[in-house]
Amino acid sequence: MSKKFKGIQGLIVFFCFIMMLSLALPGQTVPKKDGYVLLDDLKQIIQEASKSGRWEVEKIYQLLRDSMTEARQLREQKQIDGPFFVRYQRLLQIMKMTAAPDPDLIMKPIINREVENFINEVLGEEVKASQPEAILLLGLAFRDEIINLRIYLDNREKKEKLIKEWNEKMSWIEEKK
Numbered sequence: 001m002s003k004k005f006k007g008i009q010g011l012i013v014f015f016c017f018i019m020m021l022s023l024a025l026p027g028q029t030v031p032k033k034d035g036y037v038l039l040d041d042l043k044q045i046i047q048e049a050s051k052s053g054r055w056e057v058e059k060i061y062q063l064l065r066d067s068m069t070e071a072r073q074l075r076e077q078k079q080i081d082g083p084f085f086v087r088y089q090r091l092l093q094i095m096k097m098t099a100a101p102d103p104d105l106i107m108k109p110i111i112n113r114e115v116e117n118f119i120n121e122v123l124g125e126e127v128k129a130s131q132p133e134a135i136l137l138l139g140l141a142f143r144d145e146i147i148n149l150r151i152y153l154d155n156r157e158k159k160e161k162l163i164k165e166w167n168e169k170m171s172w173i174e175e176k177k
Helices: 003-022 034-051 057-076 082-099 108-123 133-154 156-169 171-176
Strands: none
Touching: 034 057, 034 082, 034 133, 057 082, 082 108, 082 133, 108 133, 133 156, 156 171
8 A cells, every 4th residue: 555545545534534523512502702713713714624525635725724813813902812722723733734645755753743742741642743543533633622622611710710719829929029
C-alpha cells in the first residue's frame, strides 16, 4: 500500500470519527452567547468537513478564519476569558495544521510535534504522530478538548465562587504585597 494511499485512508478514518463526534451530544441546545457560540461553530466546521467525505481545504480555512475573528471579537468584548480563548485558538490551529496534506513534507516535523503535544496534554497519551493510532487519538483529543471547554463554560460561576473562597482563606498573600 503506498504512503499516499495510507495518508488518504487515515484522513478518511479521522473525518469519519470527527463526524461521529459532532453527533455525540444530540438534544443539547447551545445558548447563543459568548464561548458557547464558538463551540457551536466548531461543531459546524467539523460537520462541514465531514459532510461530503472530503476535506474542502479552502472552505474549511475560511470557516476557521471566521471562527478566529469571532473569538477575537468576543475576547475584546470580554465575553470570553483568556484561558478559554487560548485553548480555543489552539484547537483551531491544530485543525488548520491537519486540514491539508503536506506532500513535500516541509511542515511534517512541526505538525507532528504539535499533534503529539496536543494529544499528550489533552489525553495524557504518549504517541508519535507517525503511528497509525495517532489519527484516532487526535480525534479523541479534539472531542475531549471541546467537551472540556464546554465544562469550563458551564462552571464559570462555580469557579468564581471557589476563587473567592480561596482568596478569603489566603488573605495573608494580599497583606504581603
